[in-house]
Amino acid sequence: xxxxxxxxLASAVSALTYVGADISSLLVEEEAGISYRNADxxxxxxxxxxxxxxxxxxxxxxxxxDGTYGIDYNIELAKRVKAAGMGIxxxxxxxxxxxxxxxxxTPSGWSTTDIDTLTWQLYNYTKLVCDEFAANDLQIDLxxxxxxxxAGLLWPLGSTDSYYNIASLLHSGAWGVKDSTQTTTPKxxxxxxxGWEWELQEYFYSTVLAEGPLLTxxxxxxxxxxxxxxxxxxxxxxxxxxxxxxYSTWGKDILVVxxxxxxxxxDPEYAFPSDLTDIPFSAAGQTEFMEQLAAVVKDVTGxxxxxxWEPAWVGNADLGSSCADNLLVSSDTxxxxxxxxxxxxx
Numbered sequence: 001x002x003x004x005x006x007x008x009l010a011s012a013v014s015a016l017t018y019v020g021a022d023i024s025s026l027l028v029e030e031e032a033g034i035s036y037r038n039a040d041x042x043x044x045x046x047x048x049x050x051x052x053x054x055x056x057x058x059x060x061x062x063x064x065x066d067g068t069y070g071i072d073y074n075i076e077l078a079k080r081v082k083a084a085g086m087g088i089x090x091x092x093x094x095x096x097x098x099x100x101x102x103x104x105x106t107p108s109g110w111s112t113t114d115i116d117t118l119t120w121q122l123y124n125y126t127k128l129v130c131d132e133f134a135a136n137d138l139q140i141d142l143x144x145x146x147x148x149x150x151a152g153l154l155w156p157l158g159s160t161d162s163y164y165n166i167a168s169l170l171h172s173g174a175w176g177v178k179d180s181t182q183t184t185t186p187k188x189x190x191x192x193x194x195g196w197e198w199e200l201q202e203y204f205y206s207t208v209l210a211e212g213p214l215l216t217x218x219x220x221x222x223x224x225x226x227x228x229x230x231x232x233x234x235x236x237x238x239x240x241x242x243x244x245x246x247y248s249t250w251g252k253d254i255l256v257v258x259x260x261x262x263x264x265x266x267d268p269e270y271a272f273p274s275d276l277t278d279i280p281f282s283a284a285g286q287t288e289f290m291e292q293l294a295a296v297v298k299d300v301t302g303x304x305x306x307x308x309w310e311p312a313w314v315g316n317a318d319l320g321s322s323c324a325d326n327l328l329v330s331s332d333t334x335x336x337x338x339x340x341x342x343x344x345x346x
Contacts, residue, residue: 015298018142018255018305020057020089021050025313027077028068034314036329046312047084057087057141059257059307062129064107065096071132078138089142089307090129091191091257092173094122094154099147101193104155115157115165119172122154126176130186140186144223144257145173148193150204163207167214174218187220191257195224196234198242205250221304222246225258226293228273229265229321235273240296247302256297256306261289265323286328 026046038044038052047058058081063069078088093099096107111117126145133140146153152160158169174188194200201224208214224243228234243254262268262281279285279292290308297303310319311328319326 016294016303016305018057018087018089018307019055020059020257020305020307021055021311022059022061022091022258022307022309023047023050023312024059024061024069024077024091025310025315027073029313029315032315036312045080045084047080047086051084051086055086057089057305057307059089059091059309061091061093061147063093063096064110064125069093071129075133075136075138078133079136082138087141088133088138089144089257090133090140090186091144091147092126092129093147094125094145094173099149099153101148101151104146104149104151104153104158106154106157110154112156115162115168118154118157119168122169123172123176123179126173127180128176130177130180130182134181134183139184140182142189142221142255143177143186144189144191145170145177145219147191148225149190150192150194150200164211164213167208167211170208171213171215171218174214187253188218189221189223189255189257190219191223191225193225194231194234195226195256196231196238196242198238198245201242201246202249205246216250216252220253221255222250222252223255223257226256227259227321228276228289229262229268229323230270232271232273235275236292236296237275238273239293240300243297243300243303247300252302253304254297254300254302255304256293258309259290259293259306260309260311260319260326261286262321262323262326263328264325265321267322267324269322281323 023046035043036046036049038049060074060077061069062074081088095105106112110121152158152166154169158165177188178185192201192204226239247254263283263286265281279288297306317325317327
């Protein structure tokens with residue numbers, strides 16, 4: 001069995017409501033024989049390592065298809081998250097596979113020709129997910145209707161060819177959550193990419209809300225992704241300005257729901273933002289980045305928290321970037337990365 005060492009996270013997290021990590025791949029990793037070690041070198045469940053050192057919430061991606069990342073998979077993971085004492089945040093991809101700004105494929109069996117049918121299917125699906133979790137005594141704290149949906153969701157009907165359709169789908173999905181049997185209605189989120197880009201955020205929300213079906217009362221939280229290795233314009237300054245404008249315009253809670261920083265990045269595809277170039281690609285650099293990012297979120301009115309995306313997915317160390325390794329764990333059992341202390345001061 002391959003073991004990984006994680007340095008324990010510290011617990012100074014009171015300034016943010018949500019200090020989180022996306023560990024969606026945990027069951028996949030364990031099935032492959034991966035285990036994790038805490039700062040003392042003892043094998044321990046990943047969720048227990050996280051909660052013992054200050055993580056308060058876990059993000060889980062949900063695919064419509066059965067199997068990996070399906071409902072049953074996520075209920076199994078969520079039971080462990082709850083038992084460890086953390087909150088549950090479900091990221092509905094609304095697809096049988098990955099959903100992103102470049103791909104929002106409608107699940108098999110859902111309509112691609114009739115928007116009324118599709119909105120009804122989405123309502124029933126979000127209600128089903130919430131009801132299934134309720135039946136397993138699992139309270140959902142946060143739930144996002146789609147993943148990084150700046151280019152729409154559930155293509156082709158929910159593409160940006162029709163913002164009315166997008167608004168209708170978001171309204172319907174939100175009300176599936178509201179009508180569910182969850183004891184307390186989860187906070188409903190809309191999640192876009194490029195949180196640093198105010199023009200993108202402003203255009204999407206203004207355009208969708210102007211269509212009519214989606215009301216500002218339909219959702220509670222605005223989530224963003226923030227990946228500095230995709231654009232030199234993704235500065236912390238731009239992020240703070242964008243998040244500030246978002247709150248002042250719509251008054252919604254703000255979360256950075258996806259972020260990470262490289263441990264190793266010998267050949268980046270894009271130049272890094274100017275106000276981050278002094279941060280090294282190392283364990284210490286990961287801690288410094290997260291401290292600076294947390295300070296930005298804390299300083300924004302409505303800034304409620306942040307989530308590190310897949311810190312322990314050793315089967316995918318680049319985490320979709322051009323950087324070789326963005327993990328907070330080491331596959332070398334002789335090395336404990338101090339980067340697992342990234343939550344120490346957030």
